[in-house]
Amino acid sequence: MEQQSIAVLKQLFEADKLDETYINKLKLDERKGVQKLIERYERKKLNDKALKENFLRMSQYEQKNYADGCQYIAGMDEAGRGPLAGPVVAAAVILPRDFKLLGLNDSKQLNETTREEYFTIIKNAAVSYGIAIIDNYKIDQINIYEATKLAMYEAINQLNPLPDHVLIDAVSLDQLTCSSESITKGDQKSVSVAAASVLAKVTRDGLMKDLDKKYPGYGFASNMGYGTKQHTAMLAEHGVTPYHRKSFAPVRSIVR
Incomplete structure (x- = not known):
């Protein structure tokens, strides 16, 4: 095959149009620019592998409940329990079974641009989602823990269809009409909870702005x-x- 220019090779790498056989041949190319492209490609491949493995790990709660016969599994999280001002916001979301968003994680671990991008993706892909806002006056009346639970119940009640099972980040809700489980650091362990954390945080951040x-x-x-x-x-x-x-x-x- 005729030797390609580095500019062309860069385009081919970015378009993912090079197979492993050809890339292995390129490893013999002594041009520094080519070797840098290969190094970048290898780093990206390792990163993509890590993202896929993490997404699979974070899908284990969902897969277990699907296997147990659940059809609609909701993730639940909140934003704003600790601040001195503003509301507490809770979000619930039911994702489709084939949902895939590599890189999804606890919203606090994502930068603002990524959070806002994921916010739109999650809302557009969701089977259903609900977002509830409890203001500071209500927080002062009933305390922040009870206000958080109230927001969670309101968010769940917005879902249509209602869930068969709810995965909740570190809060127990005993008045749900379906089964549920509280997961410590659930926004780092469950795709559905992580998705809810993005919806809650982006919504609340917008209110604070x-x-x-x-x-x-x-x-x-x-x-x-x-x-x-x-x-x-x-x-x-x-x-x-x-x-x-x-x-x-x-x-x-x-x-x-």
Whole structure:
């Protein structure tokens, strides 16, 4: 075969149009540019293998429940239990059995661009999804744990069809009409829970960015309401906003 230019080979690698036999021949090519292309290809191949293995590992809970006869398995997660301001958001999602999104993981481990990309993919692919928002006033009334569970129940009730089984990240829900299991670090162990974590976090982050426009200076667009140095300094200097959780320290001490 005629020797290809490095520019052409780069295009062929990117289009995945080179078979292993030809790539092995290219390994004998002494051009540095060719060797760099091969090194990049090998790294990508190893990365793709790792992503596939991780996705299979994170599908084990779903596959077990499919094998047990479940048809609709929902993943459930929340965002915003710890911040000093803003709502808590819960999401539930039922993914199709053949769903595949390599790289899906706990939303906190994904960068913002990837989270937003996955957010759209998950919503478009889902059999059904629900997103529930409980504001700071309700959080102050019933406490953050109960508010989180309330959001989860509301998100589940939005699903159509309703699930046969629910996988939940580290929370037990005893009033569901179907079976469920609480999984510690479920957003790192279950594809469905990880998908729900993306829906919840992207939704909540968007709400906090909107609050940042109303109350600039507190850093809501970057800290998402968590008690960073900038945030707590602004609290001490300018006081609380209508979106702060007055039952949370140090907000409670400032209100008093």
